[in-house]
Amino acid sequence: GENVEQHPSTLSVQEGDSAVIKCTYSDSASNYFPWYKQELGKGPQLIIDIRSNVGEKKDQRIAVTLNKTAKHFSLHITETQPEDSAVYFCAGLRYSTLTFGKGTMLLVSP
Amino acid sequence: DVKVTQSSRYLVKRTGEKVFLECVQDMDHENMFWYRQDPGLGLRLIYFSYDVKMKEKGDIPEGYSVSREKKERFSLILESASTNQTSMYLCASSPGTGERSTGELFFGEGSRLTVL
Numbered sequence: 001g002e003n004v005e006q007h008p009s010t011l012s013v014q015e016g017d018s019a020v021i022k023c024t025y026s027d028s029a030s031n032y033f034p035w036y037k038q039e040l041g042k043g044p045q046l047i048i049d050i051r052s053n054v055g056e057k058k059d060q061r062i063a064v065t066l067n068k069t070a071k072h073f074s075l076h077i078t079e080t081q082p083e084d085s086a087v088y089f090c091a092g093l094r095y096s097t098l099t100f101g102k103g104t105m106l107l108v109s110p
Numbered sequence: 111d112v113k114v115t116q117s118s119r120y121l122v123k124r125t126g127e128k129v130f131l132e133c134v135q136d137m138d139h140e141n142m143f144w145y146r147q148d149p150g151l152g153l154r155l156i157y158f159s160y161d162v163k164m165k166e167k168g169d170i171p172e173g174y175s176v177s178r179e180k181k182e183r184f185s186l187i188l189e190s191a192s193t194n195q196t197s198m199y200l201c202a203s204s205p206g207t208g209e210r211s212t213g214e215l216f217f218g219e220g221s222r223l224t225v226l
Binding site for chain 1: 114141143145150151152153154155158160168169200202213214215217218219220
């Protein structure tokens with residue numbers, strides 16, 4: 001089955017800095033890579049996603065890049081704000097089920 | 111807005127008890143999922159369902175069963191709860207498409223189960 005590795009497990013940045021979270025996947029058949037944000041006491045919520053036929057996608061301060069050859073994808077958050085503090089999960093889709101990474105706790109300090 | 115409702119936010123049960131976790135979605139989604147969330151282990155898929163009466167095992171189905179009698183409702187059952195099933199349980203739903211592929215998952219807020 002699919003295996004998704006996520007790094008780092010925790011990330012602390014100052015407000016205004018950029019944050020990068022990286023994931024690798026094992027199955028070259030995976031074709032969809034979403035990112036979810038989980039705030040305290042809530043369920044995860046989709047923030048951005050990318051399909052395997054695209055190399056990069058942006059949505060305001062967040063972007064995702066995908067390198068199919070190397071089988072890794074990354075989440076980039078620019079101009080971080082305290083409300084970006086949360087746990088972020090990457091995932092890979094294979095045969096209609098998502099396999100999640102173990103999560104990254106992002107802390108943005110004012 | 112899509113809403114996935116998990117009936118209990120917090121439960122405390124004793125070892126050996128039968129536990130039901132209920133999940134209801136209001137967007138007529140075909141696909142429903144149960145995940146377990148533990149610190150350092152992320153989200154692990156327990157069971158999922160593509161349609162009423164259908165169920166498929168995920169990555170960690172041992173000790174669990176599920177029921178989907180109606181399209182909007184997906185129940186997770188612990189036949190005999192054990193302390194290692196103390197965890198956060200997350201239900202999710204998504205629309206079905208070709209080859210049952212899932213796009214965005216919509217999650218409930220979770221049910222935190224403690225087994226003593």
